[in-house]
């Protein structure tokens with residue numbers, strides 16, 4: 028169970044990243060957290076993992092009240108979660124097997140348990156035959172599946188996937204989300220942060236849409252209508268804002284403003300800002316429509 032009650036987060040520079048967020052997630056749910064860049068998704072995850080504390084409100088994760096959780100208990104709390112990052116975070120010099128085993132060793136798991144568990148989780152993600160390979164010998168999608176196996180190694184109740192498909196191709200993205208849904212069918216709670224609305228639309232699951240730190244939609248994918256599409260629209264604007272804060276752009280003229288900013292800065296500068304921005308440029312290069 029994860030419960031955010033009236034949670035707000037204001038950073039030291041005055042940015043309000045979350046504003047009165049109320050979310051209740053039951054054990055065994057699968058929830059997509061969607062929103063533009065800057066909408067508050069990372070802040071939401073950071074607070075949920077107790078990497079940071081809210082400015083107001085309360086957060087409960089299973090038996091842990093994060094407001095009163097002593098610092099020394101934070102590592103124990105984190106072990107109840109398996110985390111998958113956009114950039115995989117595998118150790119390049121270790122084999123697939125050792126990457127998973129290492130995560131278990133650092134928390135003091137017995138070798139006999141590791142020897143049983145690692146092949147089991149590699150099998151779950153379909154990578155039993157790659158156990159002896161190094162990460163660089165795998166595709167992006169496969170590397171992400173290793174990261175997923177590692178997240179599963181300690182039998183976490185909750186899997187948190189932070190843009191897990193950000194660095195893999197569309198076909199592999201689909202497979203990763205399918206894998207997450209299968210794990211979820213087995214009872215694991217899955218929280219997946221993404222801005223890939225095309226992907227979200229293919230799965231009939233709960234979706235929470237954040238906009239400027241507020242929950243603007245919380246329901247199933249099918250009934251979200253064009254909310255998902257419009258969250259992407261805000262994404263475009265946010266990315267432009269993020270590379271040039273003086274460049275204020277409103278919803279309707281995003282495409283025109285992008286053209287203008289390309290003229291001003293050139294494509295290369297835009298592409299430098301983040302991997303995600305390249306996606307936006309590719310998408311918008313040909314037309315102003317939302318179709319890809």
Ligand code: ADP
Nearest residue numbers: 038040042044063064065066067068069070071
């Ligand atoms: P998302 O993950 O959806 O892109 P974030 O949670 O990273 O959104 O950011 C939400 C807002 O908070 C943004 O305006 C961002 O610039 C701001 N922000 C994030 N982290 C910090 C920080 N450490 N200090 C100040 N502002 C921050």
